[in-house]
Amino acid sequence: MTDRKLNLSLLASLALCTAGAQAASPGQKTKKGTPEKPNVVIILADDLGFGDIACNGSFNTISTPNVDRLAAQGVRFANAHATAATSTPARYSILTGEYAWRQPGTGIAPGDAAMIVTPQHRTLPEMMQRAGYATAAVGKWHLGLGDKAGQQDWNGAVTPGLKDIGFDYSYIMAATADRVPCVYIENGKVVGLDLENHPEDSIRVSYSEPFPGEPTGRKNPELLKMKASHGHDMAIVNGIGRIGYMTGGGDALWVDENIADTITDRAVRFIERSVAAQQAAKETGTEKPFFLYFCTNDIHVPRSPHERFVGKSGMGPRGDAILQFDWSVGRVLDALDSLGIADNTLVILSSDNGPVVDDGYQDRAVELLGDHKPWGKFRGGKYSIFEAGTRVPAIARWPKRIPAGKVSDAAASQVDWFASLAALTGQALSEGEAPDSRDQLDVWLGKDRKKGRAHIVENAGTLSITVDDWKYIAPSGGAAKDRNVNIELGNSKEPQLYNLVEDMGERNNLAARYPEKVAELSALLEQVRETADRQ
Template sequence: MKKYSQVLPVLLLLLGVAGFIKRPPSTSAAEPAASKPNIVLIYVDDLGYGDLSCYGASQFKTPNIDRLAQRGLRFTNAHAVSSTCTPSRYALMTGEYPWRRKGTGIATGDATLIIPTHYTTLPSILQRAGYTTGVVGKWHLGLGPQTGADWNADVKPGPLEIGFNYSFLIPATGDRVPCVYVENHRVVHLDPTDPIQVSFKEKIGNEPTGRENPELLKMKPSHGHDMTIVNGISRIGYMTGGKQARWIDEDMADVITTKAKAFMETNRAQPFFLYFSTHDIHVPRVPHSRFAGKSGLGPRGDVILQLDYCVGEITRKLDELGLTNNTLILFSSDNGPVVDDGYHDQAVERLGSHKPAGTLRGGKYSAFEAGTRVPTLACWPGQIKPGVSEALVSQIDWAASLAALTGQKLEAQEVPDSRNMIDTWLGKSRQGRSYVVEHGGAMAIVQGNWKYISPSNGIKFEPNVRIELGNDPEPQLYNLTDKPQERTNRAQENPAKVKELAELLQAVREKPQPR
């Protein structure tokens, strides 16, 4: 027995070393099962189809985002649900077209939660699948009860009431008050002796405003955005108090990226879903000094470089944690591009030959293609074969697709407009949607090579943002194979196609179509 008692520890040590050597370097004990990959959804603000070098931009490079494209699938016909932010985000969370529910237009900074707490949502589906869920960054879906949020107490209901385990939020957008971060239910660093008040109806308090005190501004508004001044920038809406809690715009990208990385590290031992919603490249565009002046295109180009850096930080953190091979990364934008969206920031003057929308017509707010066709990438090493997909896809389908990926069955009333397109998102199928509805100034539908825009009496051109909105009192029909796209209205010569697509659009608007 003495002989074996001396040998046994040595054998156990050798077996332990052998087990360590055999373990693949990209796998850690903290990695969840491959059947439930981590999911990181990077949702960008106002990024255009032509704003990345992997989509043809030549005035600057976006190497970290390009790396996702090189390692994954780059979609050329992927769409946000709306050409503005709040509706797209509502659809992303609920799998329901935003025009089905009143009050889902662009939200004010003091809007109450617009997603009913009894709804099934993308994060609540993933919670059912055993995921820890977190949202970091821009929210813009409202916070608080119908009576209004109390910014000096628990700010709820919000993300934690609709399926998220953790939240660190920019409550609305950077150009709207309140200019504070909200972590879970509380305003971060709030001094109780300096309570916050917010109004979008009338001026409150005696804080200086951009309209009354332009000499205090480091960035002047071009249209609107002339109310309470925070960090030398006037905003939409009035705010008093909360001075200790107010953000510094130049630090915002670093702050939310640090929070996103901390969420991944904290939850590395189980499957997690991170909805990382960047503020870039929305106005006000105030890059950190590391990026200011680096693009040559002014602040708009600089914050694209800053965005690329943040994406690189997320992917590097996954590498560091040994989670890259078991993480599905989805990258896209809430709507298309806008150059001047309310501030004099040299975006127009320094644009040069850069084309934010690429070859597409329109932009943010528009029913034309540049309003909703946005850069979209899917990367999952070893699971998604690198390449390019021309499949017609929509963000409305992320909820049902990720439910299928994680083995969750959906009832008919859950995420009603969302369809399971997971094989297309993973590149296992090149078959896209049979149609995509585009929600802009007018309603539009794309089926095959044809696009129909329903008649609308709105203005055709928005002079402040310099974008064609796609409104016209007559029906519009475009063959998307025409070059240039959406320039020749073929409605008069194709009345049968107009009727067919108008009836399809009406059918979709009346009720969800069968799954």
């Protein structure tokens, strides 16, 4: 792939209107005493398992050269965790620095959910704005829009929106690919919707009743190019059944095979505009670093990779979608290189939760998996309190500060990105801001590669807490297994205790043998429940 060519002088003139004064708050100090604020890019995959990247031990089953390149140039984490085993709560924690289980209504969001991260929250992008950054969110969102569920104006301005929680620019999928509405929203407005010339394209969305005359996956399976294995049989968009009903949209409806191209292109464009703005503002000393929250749809269902990747993995659409995700990573890395800013850009790559193979569509993912183990050596997966639910791929690269080619065993959590980036950029957190986020900058910069966080808290129907080698799972009355996705959820009415060094697969429950350890960790978890984890 050739690098995109950038005419900086032309883009600089276009970007002058967005270049603003940089905040005066001091950041990390260099030896000369001047603020040090790198550009920051978070690349968040969707449902990418610990074993879904080659450099985590899967060289024989999957090819991820761009992710591997990132790891070779930075630090790869062996013990990094999302806070939850599903998308919405994990993303909530990243953007608020708060465990999602503290707040009601933070479960998996329908496509017409009201904003879950609201203008009343103090958010990660707002903190980065405070530090003088230009901010953007591109790709999957899945945290709700507007202030009332089911009452968004999809044909006008969807408000409140991302600009109200700290993002200067946004180009997002309204929710996620298997849920309606299947449209992109740029800065609060649906992209490509031309109601002046095509009033019949007016968008309506319902999560309760189908629209008269509109086919559904349940009643019209002959119209499907990808059939459901469970659920996903409501509205049909691009020959794929979705969750929820919609009508209208016309040319605004996305083409699933082009999603990765579309959102990756917007992410790269934001980087290019930001660099052009920095160039334009240099003479006045007002250049801004940028913060990009780039969330891919890969490898979430429905998996419809571009034809460039179809058949290339040997594992069907799921494996091909991993190759597509790796391509997206490469596009971003190539842009940073071609613009000459890679050395002073912190890139953090991770996933919102663990893997799932069959998540609702007949894409032969189970049949074609072969020797590939998306969960690595761990038990469970997406939806599960066992390790594979939240132990996720994680890599950090910043050539200027992070040692290359290192592996970190330090306990790390995505909830700490908020406080760690605040420490990096010199921002003091106010009372109640990012209440569960701890300054773990040394962990994420690869200085502490042994210890890390004192404890890891995970959420998937019940809670668990891990300290050193020991993991305690609180008793719960939920199902032991989700038979639709064939994943063990980890629920049990009895307390569970595992030694993750001796029993990485969480097969030998030691609770009865070590009641004092159960009591100790149960008490610590209860303390976390009752007080902010940053305290």
